[in-house]
Amino acid sequence: MSFSELITKRQSVRRYESRAVEDEKIMQCLESARLSPSASNSQPWHFVVVNREPLRTEVARATFTEIKLINKFTLQAPMLVVIVQEKPKLITRLAMQVKGKEWPLIDIGIAATHFCLKATELGLGTCMIGWFDETRIKEVLNIPGGKTIGLLISVGYPPADYPLRTKVRKQPDSMMSFNKYP
Numbered sequence: 001m002s003f004s005e006l007i008t009k010r011q012s013v014r015r016y017e018s019r020a021v022e023d024e025k026i027m028q029c030l031e032s033a034r035l036s037p038s039a040s041n042s043q044p045w046h047f048v049v050v051n052r053e054p055l056r057t058e059v060a061r062a063t064f065t066e067i068k069l070i071n072k073f074t075l076q077a078p079m080l081v082v083i084v085q086e087k088p089k090l091i092t093r094l095a096m097q098v099k100g101k102e103w104p105l106i107d108i109g110i111a112a113t114h115f116c117l118k119a120t121e122l123g124l125g126t127c128m129i130g131w132f133d134e135t136r137i138k139e140v141l142n143i144p145g146g147k148t149i150g151l152l153i154s155v156g157y158p159p160a161d162y163p164l165r166t167k168v169r170k171q172p173d174s175m176m177s178f179n180k181y182p
């Protein structure tokens, strides 16, 4: 698959078949994330693969409430990946203080993209999930209270009839300019 095809095919998948994701494929997605760039090569992440019951269901349940049902689809996903934000290197922390920037979440976003693009190449569907009950997921997975969870990714096989949607995006001339702003 060309890179252009890959980014067209990658979309948020919110329905899954029940079949499990093969370990070999999980490892390939994690390897793609591992090779991702990060500020000062700090790699401020830890990926927790959750594919065993009852943990998987408990983590899924922490992504929606009776009022905010948007993420209820996670119950179908055979696998959820929890990306824990780890402390960057001292040099990165100092640079962040000097520049007033917060790079670890950017790093996690890039690594998550690597993960999701690889998953797409392997025929898997993913959805990045930013809305979740962090305290509850930390309890379920024994993640220390002082840590931050950056993002979740649901992973699984989309059903055969899952449509490839047209991407809804800003028009090119409203998101780019050459040699001037805006």
Ligand SMILES: Cc1cc2nc3c(=O)[nH]c(=O)nc-3n(C[C@H](O)[C@H](O)[C@H](O)COP(=O)(O)O)c2cc1C
Pocket: 010, 011, 012, 013, 014, 070, 071, 127, 128, 129, 130, 131, 132, 151, 167
């Ligand atoms: C940081 C981040 C958080 C997101 N959180 C959620 C979420 O909680 N629930 C959800 O269904 N989709 C979530 N998404 C998916 C976006 O809604 C989706 O990427 C966007 O609408 C574009 O659609 P596409 O991924 O199909 O191209 C999130 C995406 C990102 C990058």
